[in-house]
Amino acid sequence: MHSPLLSILIWLPIAAGIGVLLLGERFLAAGRWLALLSSIATLAISLPLLAHFDTQTAAYQFVEKAAWIPRFKAFYALGVDGISLPLVVLTAVMTIPVIIAAWTVVKTRAAQYFAAFLIMEGLMIGVFSATDALLFYFFWEAMLIPMFLIIGIWGGPRRVYATIKFFLYTFLGSVFMLAALIYMYVKTGDYAIASFQALPLTLVEQRWIFAAFMLAFAVKVPMWPVHTWLPDAHVEAPTGGSVILAAIMLKMGGYGFLRFSLPITPDACRELDLFVITLSLIAVIYIGFVAIVQADMKKLIAYSSIAHMGFVTLGAFVVYEIVRTTGQVQGAAMGMDGAMVQMISHGLISGALFLCVGVLYDRVHSREISAYGGVINTMPIFAAFMVMFALANTGLPGTSGFVGEFLVILASFKASFWYSTLAAVTLILGACYTLWLVKRVLYGPVANDHVAHLTDLNGREFIVLGMLAVLVLAIGIWPEPLLKIMEPSIHHLVTQAVATKLPV
Amino acid sequence: MTLHGMTPAVPEIYLAFAVCVVLLFEVFVGVKRPGATSTLTLVVLAIGAALTVRYANIGHHAVLFDGMYVTDPLAFVLKLAGFLCVAVALLYSRMYLENRDILRGEYYVLALTALLGVFVLVSANSLLTVYIGVELLALSVYAMVAFDRESGIAAESAMKYFVLGAIASGTLLYGMSIIYGLTGTLDLEVIATKLNTPGSLGVILGLAFIVVAVAFKFGAVPFHMWLPDVYEGAPTSVTLFVGTVPKIAYFALTLRLLAHGLAGTSADWTLMLTPLAVLTLIVGNVVAIVQSNLKRMLAYSTIGHVGFIVLGFVAGTASGYTAALYYMLVYVLVALGAFGVILLASRKGFEADKLDHYKGLYQRDPLLALVMMAVMFSFAGVPPFVGFWAKLRIIQALWETSHLGLVVVAVVMSVVGAFYYLRVVKLMYFDAPPENLPATLRPLGPRLVIGVNAAAVLVLGVLPSPLLDLCSRLIQ
Numbered sequence: 001m002h003s004p005l006l007s008i009l010i011w012l013p014i015a016a017g018i019g020v021l022l023l024g025e026r027f028l029a030a031g032r033w034l035a036l037l038s039s040i041a042t043l044a045i046s047l048p049l050l051a052h053f054d055t056q057t058a059a060y061q062f063v064e065k066a067a068w069i070p071r072f073k074a075f076y077a078l079g080v081d082g083i084s085l086p087l088v089v090l091t092a093v094m095t096i097p098v099i100i101a102a103w104t105v106v107k108t109r110a111a112q113y114f115a116a117f118l119i120m121e122g123l124m125i126g127v128f129s130a131t132d133a134l135l136f137y138f139f140w141e142a143m144l145i146p147m148f149l150i151i152g153i154w155g156g157p158r159r160v161y162a163t164i165k166f167f168l169y170t171f172l173g174s175v176f177m178l179a180a181l182i183y184m185y186v187k188t189g190d191y192a193i194a195s196f197q198a199l200p201l202t203l204v205e206q207r208w209i210f211a212a213f214m215l216a217f218a219v220k221v222p223m224w225p226v227h228t229w230l231p232d233a234h235v236e237a238p239t240g241g242s243v244i245l246a247a248i249m250l251k252m253g254g255y256g257f258l259r260f261s262l263p264i265t266p267d268a269c270r271e272l273d274l275f276v277i278t279l280s281l282i283a284v285i286y287i288g289f290v291a292i293v294q295a296d297m298k299k300l301i302a303y304s305s306i307a308h309m310g311f312v313t314l315g316a317f318v319v320y321e322i323v324r325t326t327g328q329v330q331g332a333a334m335g336m337d338g339a340m341v342q343m344i345s346h347g348l349i350s351g352a353l354f355l356c357v358g359v360l361y362d363r364v365h366s367r368e369i370s371a372y373g374g375v376i377n378t379m380p381i382f383a384a385f386m387v388m389f390a391l392a393n394t395g396l397p398g399t400s401g402f403v404g405e406f407l408v409i410l411a412s413f414k415a416s417f418w419y420s421t422l423a424a425v426t427l428i429l430g431a432c433y434t435l436w437l438v439k440r441v442l443y444g445p446v447a448n449d450h451v452a453h454l455t456d457l458n459g460r461e462f463i464v465l466g467m468l469a470v471l472v473l474a475i476g477i478w479p480e481p482l483l484k485i486m487e488p489s490i491h492h493l494v495t496q497a498v499a500t501k502l503p504v
Numbered sequence: 505m506t507l508h509g510m511t512p513a514v515p516e517i518y519l520a521f522a523v524c525v526v527l528l529f530e531v532f533v534g535v536k537r538p539g540a541t542s543t544l545t546l547v548v549l550a551i552g553a554a555l556t557v558r559y560a561n562i563g564h565h566a567v568l569f570d571g572m573y574v575t576d577p578l579a580f581v582l583k584l585a586g587f588l589c590v591a592v593a594l595l596y597s598r599m600y601l602e603n604r605d606i607l608r609g610e611y612y613v614l615a616l617t618a619l620l621g622v623f624v625l626v627s628a629n630s631l632l633t634v635y636i637g638v639e640l641l642a643l644s645v646y647a648m649v650a651f652d653r654e655s656g657i658a659a660e661s662a663m664k665y666f667v668l669g670a671i672a673s674g675t676l677l678y679g680m681s682i683i684y685g686l687t688g689t690l691d692l693e694v695i696a697t698k699l700n701t702p703g704s705l706g707v708i709l710g711l712a713f714i715v716v717a718v719a720f721k722f723g724a725v726p727f728h729m730w731l732p733d734v735y736e737g738a739p740t741s742v743t744l745f746v747g748t749v750p751k752i753a754y755f756a757l758t759l760r761l762l763a764h765g766l767a768g769t770s771a772d773w774t775l776m777l778t779p780l781a782v783l784t785l786i787v788g789n790v791v792a793i794v795q796s797n798l799k800r801m802l803a804y805s806t807i808g809h810v811g812f813i814v815l816g817f818v819a820g821t822a823s824g825y826t827a828a829l830y831y832m833l834v835y836v837l838v839a840l841g842a843f844g845v846i847l848l849a850s851r852k853g854f855e856a857d858k859l860d861h862y863k864g865l866y867q868r869d870p871l872l873a874l875v876m877m878a879v880m881f882s883f884a885g886v887p888p889f890v891g892f893w894a895k896l897r898i899i900q901a902l903w904e905t906s907h908l909g910l911v912v913v914a915v916v917m918s919v920v921g922a923f924y925y926l927r928v929v930k931l932m933y934f935d936a937p938p939e940n941l942p943a944t945l946r947p948l949g950p951r952l953v954i955g956v957n958a959a960a961v962l963v964l965g966v967l968p969s970p971l972l973d974l975c976s977r978l979i980q
Contacts, residue, residue: 142887
């Protein structure tokens with residue numbers, strides 16, 4: 001009997017968050033340290049998961065199961081496989097920079113700020129580690145509340161509009177997913193995701209369920225054309241909110257596709273794969289163009305997130321096209337591998353970029369690109385980091401951004417020359433908007449007095465960006481351990497995704 | 505019938521007796537010491553709950569008084585819930601009544617007679633008992649709405665309530681008379697055995713009148729017009745009472761009358777309830793969006809929730825009734841918290857009923873803001889709050905009966921509903937408080953109870969199993 005690591009990962013941050021809340025603004029100093037130490041402890045506890053993870057099996061590991069609602073046969077059931085484990089660890093990793101970045105920067109209701117992020121960390125880990133659909137949904141929705149408050153309380157001038165839009169968009173998607181889950185529960189009699197995956201469904205049922213899932217996950221990813229909440233939410237959210245939103249919450253959409261859509265409605269996915277691929281390619285290309293013209297740094301990165309997440313959905317659904325064209329299941333795994341690596345990589349890179357913007361915003365209080373210029377003259381260390389993350393964002397080999405995109409492009413080449421060509425356009429577009437951003441913000445002569453008086457990174461900021469830089473490079477140079485962890489699960493997922501579930 | 509055979513009816517007998525005691529107490533002691541009656545009433549309720557547990561908890565189905573009266577585990581639990589609900593409501597109300605100089609014993613007497621009406625309805629097994637319960641409850645509540653006799657708007661809404669309520673009572677009676685004419689009996693259990701062919705014209709006619717009356721009592725569209733006016737016009741303590749306690753009774757009314765007594769014709773009345781449920785969901789949730797008065801907004805929100813409860817009956821199965829029961833209990837629990845916050849945010853000469861009065865509530869009173877946030881997210885059906893399970897249970901019942909269209913309406917309307925609940929959270933947490941608002945009330949007792957109330961909303965949301973199980977057991 002092993003110790004309930006996943007439960008600790010979920011409830012430790014939540015308990016710490018409540019602790020910080022109780023300490024309140026009066027004992028903020030203690031609360032801050034509690035927040036930091038508990039987030040570090042969470043990461044530390046997630047490391048044994050990596051160390052003891054059996055990379056030979058696709059089964060759930062570190063499984064926990066306790067009665068929750070016996071009448072519905074819904075269990076407090078946790079477990080991770082190669083798909084969820086990296087995301088759990090990513091969540092644990094990304095919360096630390098958020099806490100450190102806000103250390104002295106957040107001035108109002110700081111204790112609540114830390115508490116909200118800690119509680120959210122626990123809930124997000126819950127989303128990735130729940131193996132019971134009802135528990136999954138419970139965490140999935142509960143997480144909206146802290147995010148709603150984070151954007152609404154600490155956000156920018158249009159925060160109310162942005163946060164309500166964010167909440168309603170995601171809520172609308174989710175309730176349809178809930179309806180679909182309950183529908184399947186009525187058929188199977190329990191809420192285990194595995195029994196939903198095993199449930200035979202007619203094509204008509206699958207189409208409806210696919211549509212419901214699509215609403216939930218496409219909004220979360222977000223895919224064009226339901227992406228419009230994201231730029232608003234990102235622009236208005238405080239730095240930490242943007243980081244978590246981009247790094248983790250968007251991944252939930254991708255995770256949902258992999259965990260629910262593909263294995264539960266494989267026939268509908270096969271039928272409608274072109275639809276998703278088309279939307280993904282639109283996201284990659286059209287949103288790439290949209291990103292170029294943004295005048296607001298956060299908005300630009302937000303649009304770049306949408307474009308990059310297009311690769312995730314493309315990689316997941318191109319599997320069907322590969323099987324259709326080549327008739328081989330084996331090669332299809334590459335697309336999924338790419339999708340997964342892209343999620344992890346984008347989590348790190350977009351989080352880091354938002355932190356970079358946060359560093360500038362804390363000093364100048366503007367997110368407008370035009371308010372900057374020549375930052376490199378006054379902030380050389382910062383500029384080095386930002387250039388690195390920007391290059392990673394464009395998919396430079398040697399960074400994690402390259403691995404994911406390359407795998408997806410390679411996989412889509414197997415399906416069709418045109419998919420890969422269109423997807424590869426992102427390499428050009430990504431370079432356009434990212435490098436042009438870098439050029440305008442960092443290079444050139446010092447643009448104004450604000451920039452002239454900038455001070456370079458302090459130790460706190462250096463640690464945060466340095467930590468992410470190391471990870472981005474590590475995955476870029478040596479993605480093998482990550483791919484190894486995912487391999488059996490991805491393989492299993494591909495088998496499930498290409499099988500048919502039509503009742504005979 | 506021996507005296508011993510009457511023990512399951514102890515709650516009603518006790519309550520009728522207690523009403524007289526409280527009335528006399530008020531005349532001799534209460535006039536000299538205002539507030540004493542209030543304390544006595546809480547004691548009365550506590551003793552009543554204890555007696556109910558001792559005598560009415562018989563654990564099986566039993567019929568008393570020649571088939572007029574039925575008691576079963578469901579009745580027992582609903583009566584306990586009634587005691588609890590009235591006690592909490594009165595506790596929240598005391599300072600509010602004091603501040604408006606209407607802390608008088610009659611208020612408590614009326615609350616107890618209303619509760620007696622609830623009990624009679626909960627245990628009704630005959631058309632006559634049903635009608636007595638309905639009237640006893642309704643008359644007490646009409647008087648409570650008009651209790652603040654200085655207030656013109658309260659008098660107006662009481663009048664509106666009374667006139668429309670009387671019409672509804674009339675239709676109920678008329679529908680019952682048709683059913684009686686068809687079956688020749690008032691006993692609901694006998695009616696259930698005699699009426700088992702849906703589609704006959706006479707039954708449909710009788711049902712139509714009964715359904716209209718039930719819809720009126722619940723506040724289902726298009727029979728909802730009284731509800732926003734009464735909620736807004738009545739003193740907030742009465743709004744709290746009207747919004748919670750009678751819901752228990754009207755659930756029981758629908759269950760005993762339609763779901764049990766007229767079970768054989770469920771094909772007819774579910775068909776009648778379906779458009780009502782859809783309209784109720786849509787009108788309630790959409791109209792709530794444009795309200796600027798919190799009490800009025802909560803009135804429309806109530807209508808929206810009634811839509812969900814009616815959906816449970818539309819399913820027409822035991823699972824559906826369980827869902828409706830669960831939804832009703834959850835609604836009562838959450839609504840107690842919502843109106844409790846309004847009561848505690850109000851002061852002498854200041855009614856905190858505008859949405860704008862809640863701007864920056866977090867800065868002014870973190871506890872009330874926290875309670876209100878839990879309540880709002882629960883109403884919206886967002887986990888980890890208990891309202892989520894209520895919605896889930898209804899949707900499940902609808903899927904079991906393959907009502908795809910109704911599922912879609914229900915989930916879309918819960919998103920529409922989320923919008924105005926979020927707006928309240930937005931006001932409390934994102935906006936700065938205006939300068940000139942008076943401080944909130946800080947009596948220890950009610951604040952403690954409202955804290956527990958909110959904690960229950962959360963705890964029952966995280967661990968929903970006990971209440972879900974209870975509801976399933978109560979409805980076989």
